[in-house]
Amino acid sequence: MEYEAIIGLEVHVQLKTQTKLFCGCPIEYGALPNSRVCPICLGLPGALPSPNKQAIILTIQTGLMLGSEIAPRGKFDRKNYFYPDMPKNYQISQYDQPLCKGGAVQLYPLAFPKDAQKDPQAQSRKKIRLVRIHLEEDVGKSFHFGDYSGIDFNRAGTPLMEIVSEADIRSPEEAFAYLTALRQILRYGNVSDCDMEKGQLRCDVNVSVKPIGEEKWGTKCEIKNLNSISAVRKALKYEIQRQIHILELGGEISQETLRWDDLKGQTFPMRTKEYAHDYRYFPDPDLLTILTEGELIEEAQKRIPELPEEKKQRLSQHYGLTEYQASVLASDPQLADFFEKAAAQSANKVSVANFLINDYLAVASESETAIPIPPEYFSELSNLVDQGKLHMKQAKEIVKLMVTEKKSPTLIVQEKGLAQITSLDTLDAICKEAIEANPKSVADYRSGKTAAINAIKGYVMKKTKGQANPKIVHELLEKKLHELG
Amino acid sequence: MNLFEYTISELRRLLVRKELSPTELTEALFSRIAEVEPKINAYNYINHERAIERAKTVNVDLPLGGIPIAIKDNINVRAEPCRCASKILEGYLSPYNATVIEKLIKAGAILVGRTNMDEFAMGSSTENSATGLTKNPWDLQRVPGGSSGGSAAAVASHEAFCALGSDTGGSIRQPASFCGCVGLKPTYGRVSRYGLTAFASSLDQIGPLTKTVEDAALLLEVISGFDPNDNTSEKMPVPRFSELLETLSLKNMVLGVPKEYFIEGIDGEVREAINKAIAHFESLGAKIEEVSLPHTPYAVATYYILATAEASANLARFDGIRYGRRSKHYEDLLDYYGKTRDEGFGSEVKRRILLGTYVLSSGYYDAYYLRALKVKEKIKQDFSSVFKKCQALLTPTSPFCAFRIGEKSNDPLQMYLADIFTIAVNLAGICGLSIPCGQSTEGLPIGLQIIGPAWKEEVILALGHLYQKSTGWKPPIPPLEKT
Numbered sequence: 001m002e003y004e005a006i007i008g009l010e011v012h013v014q015l016k017t018q019t020k021l022f023c024g025c026p027i028e029y030g031a032l033p034n035s036r037v038c039p040i041c042l043g044l045p046g047a048l049p050s051p052n053k054q055a056i057i058l059t060i061q062t063g064l065m066l067g068s069e070i071a072p073r074g075k076f077d078r079k080n081y082f083y084p085d086m087p088k089n090y091q092i093s094q095y096d097q098p099l100c101k102g103g104a105v106q107l108y109p110l111a112f113p114k115d116a117q118k119d120p121q122a123q124s125r126k127k128i129r130l131v132r133i134h135l136e137e138d139v140g141k142s143f144h145f146g147d148y149s150g151i152d153f154n155r156a157g158t159p160l161m162e163i164v165s166e167a168d169i170r171s172p173e174e175a176f177a178y179l180t181a182l183r184q185i186l187r188y189g190n191v192s193d194c195d196m197e198k199g200q201l202r203c204d205v206n207v208s209v210k211p212i213g214e215e216k217w218g219t220k221c222e223i224k225n226l227n228s229i230s231a232v233r234k235a236l237k238y239e240i241q242r243q244i245h246i247l248e249l250g251g252e253i254s255q256e257t258l259r260w261d262d263l264k265g266q267t268f269p270m271r272t273k274e275y276a277h278d279y280r281y282f283p284d285p286d287l288l289t290i291l292t293e294g295e296l297i298e299e300a301q302k303r304i305p306e307l308p309e310e311k312k313q314r315l316s317q318h319y320g321l322t323e324y325q326a327s328v329l330a331s332d333p334q335l336a337d338f339f340e341k342a343a344a345q346s347a348n349k350v351s352v353a354n355f356l357i358n359d360y361l362a363v364a365s366e367s368e369t370a371i372p373i374p375p376e377y378f379s380e381l382s383n384l385v386d387q388g389k390l391h392m393k394q395a396k397e398i399v400k401l402m403v404t405e406k407k408s409p410t411l412i413v414q415e416k417g418l419a420q421i422t423s424l425d426t427l428d429a430i431c432k433e434a435i436e437a438n439p440k441s442v443a444d445y446r447s448g449k450t451a452a453i454n455a456i457k458g459y460v461m462k463k464t465k466g467q468a469n470p471k472i473v474h475e476l477l478e479k480k481l482h483e484l485g
Numbered sequence: 486m487n488l489f490e491y492t493i494s495e496l497r498r499l500l501v502r503k504e505l506s507p508t509e510l511t512e513a514l515f516s517r518i519a520e521v522e523p524k525i526n527a528y529n530y531i532n533h534e535r536a537i538e539r540a541k542t543v544n545v546d547l548p549l550g551g552i553p554i555a556i557k558d559n560i561n562v563r564a565e566p567c568r569c570a571s572k573i574l575e576g577y578l579s580p581y582n583a584t585v586i587e588k589l590i591k592a593g594a595i596l597v598g599r600t601n602m603d604e605f606a607m608g609s610s611t612e613n614s615a616t617g618l619t620k621n622p623w624d625l626q627r628v629p630g631g632s633s634g635g636s637a638a639a640v641a642s643h644e645a646f647c648a649l650g651s652d653t654g655g656s657i658r659q660p661a662s663f664c665g666c667v668g669l670k671p672t673y674g675r676v677s678r679y680g681l682t683a684f685a686s687s688l689d690q691i692g693p694l695t696k697t698v699e700d701a702a703l704l705l706e707v708i709s710g711f712d713p714n715d716n717t718s719e720k721m722p723v724p725r726f727s728e729l730l731e732t733l734s735l736k737n738m739v740l741g742v743p744k745e746y747f748i749e750g751i752d753g754e755v756r757e758a759i760n761k762a763i764a765h766f767e768s769l770g771a772k773i774e775e776v777s778l779p780h781t782p783y784a785v786a787t788y789y790i791l792a793t794a795e796a797s798a799n800l801a802r803f804d805g806i807r808y809g810r811r812s813k814h815y816e817d818l819l820d821y822y823g824k825t826r827d828e829g830f831g832s833e834v835k836r837r838i839l840l841g842t843y844v845l846s847s848g849y850y851d852a853y854y855l856r857a858l859k860v861k862e863k864i865k866q867d868f869s870s871v872f873k874k875c876q877a878l879l880t881p882t883s884p885f886c887a888f889r890i891g892e893k894s895n896d897p898l899q900m901y902l903a904d905i906f907t908i909a910v911n912l913a914g915i916c917g918l919s920i921p922c923g924q925s926t927e928g929l930p931i932g933l934q935i936i937g938p939a940w941k942e943e944v945i946l947a948l949g950h951l952y953q954k955s956t957g958w959k960p961p962i963p964p965l966e967k968t
């Protein structure tokens with residue numbers, strides 16, 4: 001029997017604000033434990049929350065970018081449960097009046113994992129619909145040391161946006177593509193850095209399977225707290241197989257909350273007690289209703305940048321790039337910006353794009369979002385090639401050095417003595433020497449084996465440590481060999 | 486006349502003219518405290534040294550320059566305990582000042598100590614306190630009311646010139662009425678709640694307890710105003726309440742008497758005293774009109790659903806993880822929570838947490854919490870429609886005078902009825918003032934409640950002031966004896 005999976009995602013995104021959601025404490029990853037706290041985010045008696053306007057604006061902006069409907073009135077609710085890393089033992093969240101409802105994320109081929117980009121599903125341009133987007137506060141972090149535990153409340157109160165998708169996703173690859181496309185838009189809007197290593201994007205997935213054609217959905221399981229896009233794919237792959245396996249053996253899926261063990265590559269049930277709650281949501285009486293119309297929506301609108309699809313089209317039209325080139329550059333707004341700055345000073349825009357796509361991206365580490373060198377380096381490089389001062393192979397070497405040594409290509413060329421020898425006088429002398437030193441090749445050439453010229457050329461290149469301009473050398477040798485009669 | 490008998494306004498005159506120094510004044514108060522406190526037990530904590538240090542340097546030209554003040558034990562003062570009269574906050578020292586405390590300090594007030602209360606402001610007698618009972622200065626066998634019983638008893642027995650209390654369902658006005666002093670519950674949003682340990686966030690409001698209405702106006706002026714740290718505080722201008730006291734004319738003024746507040750079961754002497762006070766206003770030229778607030782009978786039930794629901798979440802933070810008293814013997818985390826809270830909370834607090842947890846539970850939320858919110862709106866509408874016809878309402882503050890210690894402590898429902906006339910004011914978010922208006926034959930004070938529309942404190946204060954001026958009110962010295 002063939003099965004299909006039905007997948008829905010809940011994504012928690014840490015918003016890029018200076019301060020926490022309800023107090024003035026700065027948000028700083030890696031600060032000394034409990035050094036970024038105050039009576040409000042510690043839940044001390046009497047302390048009250050004051051909402052951070054910027055966090056509300058960023059959430060509305062996200063909704064606008066994803067085509068959600070913005071609620072005219074948003075409200076904060078208390079979600080009640082006891083947990084040591086939650087200072088008030090209730091979390092301020094949004095229950096029945098989220099800031100944004102609906103919307104969608106558009107999948108595109110490059111968003112899929114590399115090994116699946118050629119699959120038909122990667123070409124489908126499917127839209128994954130959203131249920132809602134709401135704003136809530138993060139909790140602290142527990143640490144366990146042998147016979148005691150400690151809690152760091154620096155993260156407590158950090159603004160989190162929860163984005164809930166419809167169960168529109170049908171495969172682990174689509175889940176991967178959804179997260180990649182979503183992350184791209186969030187980075188575009190400068191809403192979040194989505195740095196998964198820092199926990200800025202965390203994901204819960206709901207998954208069930210059913211035989212294809214069957215109407216009734218299967219029992220779903222939830223995998224909590226996945227902290228990388230590839231872990232989501234792996235966990236889903238495993239979990240779908242696990243569920244199918246149970247069904248094939250005639251078993252029943254029990255509704256469970258699972259965690260993913262990345263090392264073991266397996267999902268495990270969590271103690272059900274931990275999540276079997278009646279959260280007793282009720283409106284937080286400390287916080288007023290948020291009226292979004294007017295200032296908040298206007299501010300959010302002002303922040304909306306050119307979105308990925310628009311950027312792709314513009315890049316390919318304006319710079320004459322292929323769809324693939326435009327797509328790669330547009331995958332990261334900073335990379336696209338960088339390209340545009342570099343291209344502005346270069347006669348050969350396509351060559352700049354190629355250096356970035358084929359050479360730079362291979363060198364730069366994946367997690368690096370900010371490009372550590374000025375864009376002028378790439379325009380300089382492509383101009384050097386165009387002027388015949390560097391050949392392609394040298395240029396590719398220079399890209400590596402530019403990134404690792406953070407030096408301009410001109411400086412690298414000078415320091416390494418890499419400049420091409422284009423002086424006719426110098427080359428003429430070396431070519432003459434080469435002909436004298438390779439009588440056999442000369443004889444071969446003259447007898448009609450024209451390929452023998454390469455051996456002579458090789459002598460020149462060796463003699464000049466590869467710096468001779470190959471085109472000029474070729475022309476000179478041909479001329480000299482013909483002169484010999 | 487002893488120095489401790491003075492009102493704030495009288496003391497201000499002496500201080501500004503340098504006829505009295507803040508240090509002399511503070512010392513005089515401390516000797517009164519030393520004399521009276523063993524009988525009353527109004528304070529949970531006294532900081533003599535800190536008060537005297539402050540008195541030496543305070544600027545008397547400030548609005549409350551040199552005036553000592555007592556603070557209810559649920560309002561945070563930096564480096565002081567804020568126990569809320571609970572075992573669970575044993576040993577807790579607050580690291581920050583409530584907004585009202587910042588305002589008082591800026592206005593030159595001298596903080597004397599913390600007054601006793603019902604644990605987490607839950608109660609009407611100050612019997613639910615982990616730090617012991619407070620006695621009513623008019624009869625030491627009786628309760629001072631609550632939950633701000635310590636503040637009311639301290640002011641009435643002249644061991645405080647003035648005090649701050651908090652009022653969620655009558656916790657300022659009812660003890661003021663029981664002890665024979667003045668108590669004001671401001672409009673919701675008038676005074677910042679930042680730093681007030683929350684009982685029911687949508688109803689709590691800090692307010693003054695004083696010897697005269699004039700003093701209440703002075704104090705309200707200082708503590709009022711929008712606070713960016715309290716999302717529910719309002720950006721309303723703060724009138725100069727103390728300067729508006731004399732501007733009121735009773736001509737064309739209609740005072741409403743809600744018939745639902747004169748029910749069966751109201752004490753005969755209380756009824757008589759209130760009728761006399763109403764007649765007094767009439768004799769001064771006010772038009773008296775009977776009005777109806779039809780949803781009054783639902784106020785107590787509505788209150789106990791909404792207040793306990795909010796309290797169940799507000800008090801969840803007391804878990805022994807970050808601060809406060811912790812249980813020493815436990816098996817696992819859940820057991821730790823259970824034991825810490827079981828050992829730390831008193832029975833009334835537990836009862837209300839359970840009730841609040843219940844009404845918010847899935848399956849009950851709509852029937853209780855949501856319905857209570859709707860009734861709250863009805864109660865609010867009741868008041869807005871009567872305030873179209875009249876400028877203020879006159880009612881008893883409490884249906885009875887101070888009751889005996891232990892008389893109602895085993896009967897929560899009877900105890901809840903002590904706030905039957907004050908609760909609706911909190912639900913409607915409007916303002917209410919309690920002033921003394923006579924005594925029972927047993928010598929117990931009776932309180933008149935003057936209820937005003939939202940943001941009209943100046944009207945109820947002026948009415949109260951007029952009453953006190955025209956009846957020649959002098960803050961009496963209670964006997965401090967068992968009768």
Ligand SMILES: [Zn+2]
Nearest residue numbers: 023025038041
């Ligand atoms: Zn903070």
